[in-house]
Amino acid sequence: xxxxxxxxKNLRKSAAQAIAxxxxxxxxxxxxxxxPTINALEVEMLCTMSYQRRAAYIMGKYLxxxxxxxxxxxxxNAYGPEKFDHPAVAPLRKVDGRTWCLELWHGPTSAFKxxxxxxxxxxxxASLRMTGEKKTACILVATSGDTGKAAMEGFAxxxxxxxxxxxxxxxxxxxxxxxxxxxEGDNVGVCAVRGNFDDAQNGVKRIFSDEEMRETLARRGxxxxxxxxxxxxxxxxxxxYYISAYCDLLNAKExxxxxxxxxxxxTGNFGNILAxxxxxxxxxxxxxxxxASNCNDVLTDFIRTGVYDRNRPFHTTMSPSMDILIxxxxxxLLFDMSGGKDGLVREYMDQLARTGRYEITDGMKKRMQEVFxxxxxxxxDTASSIAMLYRYGYLIDPHTAVAAKVLTDYRKSTxxxxxxxxxxxxxxxxxxxxVLSSIGQAPAADSVDRxxxxxxxxxxxxxxxxxxxKGKDVRFHDVTEKARMDDNVLAFLx
Numbered sequence: 073x074x075x076x077x078x079x080x081k082n083l084r085k086s087a088a089q090a091i092a093x094x095x096x097x098x099x100x101x102x103x104x105x106x107x108p109t110i111n112a113l114e115v116e117m118l119c120t121m122s123y124q125r126r127a128a129y130i131m132g133k134y135l136x137x138x139x140x141x142x143x144x145x146x147x148x149n150a151y152g153p154e155k156f157d158h159p160a161v162a163p164l165r166k167v168d169g170r171t172w173c174l175e176l177w178h179g180p181t182s183a184f185k186x187x188x189x190x191x192x193x194x195x196x197x198a199s200l201r202m203t204g205e206k207k208t209a210c211i212l213v214a215t216s217g218d219t220g221k222a223a224m225e226g227f228a229x230x231x232x233x234x235x236x237x238x239x240x241x242x243x244x245x246x247x248x249x250x251x252x253x254x255x256e257g258d259n260v261g262v263c264a265v266r267g268n269f270d271d272a273q274n275g276v277k278r279i280f281s282d283e284e285m286r287e288t289l290a291r292r293g294x295x296x297x298x299x300x301x302x303x304x305x306x307x308x309x310x311x312x313y314y315i316s317a318y319c320d321l322l323n324a325k326e327x328x329x330x331x332x333x334x335x336x337x338x339t340g341n342f343g344n345i346l347a348x349x350x351x352x353x354x355x356x357x358x359x360x361x362x363x364a365s366n367c368n369d370v371l372t373d374f375i376r377t378g379v380y381d382r383n384r385p386f387h388t389t390m391s392p393s394m395d396i397l398i399x400x401x402x403x404x405l406l407f408d409m410s411g412g413k414d415g416l417v418r419e420y421m422d423q424l425a426r427t428g429r430y431e432i433t434d435g436m437k438k439r440m441q442e443v444f445x446x447x448x449x450x451x452x453d454t455a456s457s458i459a460m461l462y463r464y465g466y467l468i469d470p471h472t473a474v475a476a477k478v479l480t481d482y483r484k485s486t487x488x489x490x491x492x493x494x495x496x497x498x499x500x501x502x503x504x505x506x507v508l509s510s511i512g513q514a515p516a517a518d519s520v521d522r523x524x525x526x527x528x529x530x531x532x533x534x535x536x537x538x539x540x541x542k543g544k545d546v547r548f549h550d551v552t553e554k555a556r557m558d559d560n561v562l563a564f565l566x
Contacts, residue, residue, distance in 0.1 A: 393471055
């Protein structure tokens, strides 16, 4: 299968080339030329498989040049018990008679990014071998909190790679920051950016598009790649857990084969919910896709009006992974909704860069609204959602709380009684201060001490790797201006 750029569909690459490059050199995102189907018989077959085998089978539909046994090996390496603390890998938790929560945080960094970033290093290494690339991949990452740690955990000491992570200086939780700045590995680097996530993300995109920078790095023996969800190798593993969740509902006899299920996804950069949309495009019986935002509600307004406008106040919230006003993966949806009109997508992206806004056609808006619903949740309601589910015996993080609240609002406003899954993207222990405050407890002064405090109060065990942060040495202290990120890359790759 070939992959094309959302901004020039005549620019086509193999899967290995697309994964190795990460981002197209014209600034576009690679997307498959077509979507393979998954039929009812295949869903029934997947129901009999482990998560690892489901992953290998589904990804194999998009990675035709990868051997099936190779993909099975990758899946067992990525999702085995030494990495994930739950045998189901991505378990479903029943909340009530028609609602489930899909827990995606049982991996090594306690966030959903592990679902893709334990797989991506293996896909990238294989892609480098396939393409005959001899230079070292320099993986640049902009993170709003979870991607950075998950990417470094996945790529630490992986041959032929170096990874440099940029995060907003005051835009991540204390635990997220501590996870990153204590990361081990000879090939990793971390730097804070004075600004917000959009500043860090725009800086990384600018570096990718800088021809002079690429030539300089090539002379030093490096080429740029990405571990953000702009890389197809990040999106593809995420399709798996939506299809797997549907299989798990079937196995539990909660639904019948072919019955639709709604998914509510807490959304920032649009990659996670895009993966669910792609699963629907393959034929998975997905009903409505409910896009849940915090008070940075640019996506809510876009879905409701067809106008994307980032010219609005930026809010720092208790759900920092959604504190984003430029959702990069939306470009892939625009390409699909426009019927592959690369010129139109390029025009929208140019407008966004120049003016901070664009408006899609009426036809695109109609197609989008037939599939997507947009809702948002403010800080007070996020805290109330955490408290309410805790009273029913379920401890969740703020991002999950946003999804739970938006799903409730959606059902009240539409009367839709379709079985629904809301997505849990992080362990509550990554946001102890917000969770403790929401359940009426005063957080301890030290961020790491809050982990033990919350475990004592709630009786819910903390993930071992988070509990082990106490006393770890801080390795990285760098802070940079957003305009000087290039200098940090050059210094990292001396």
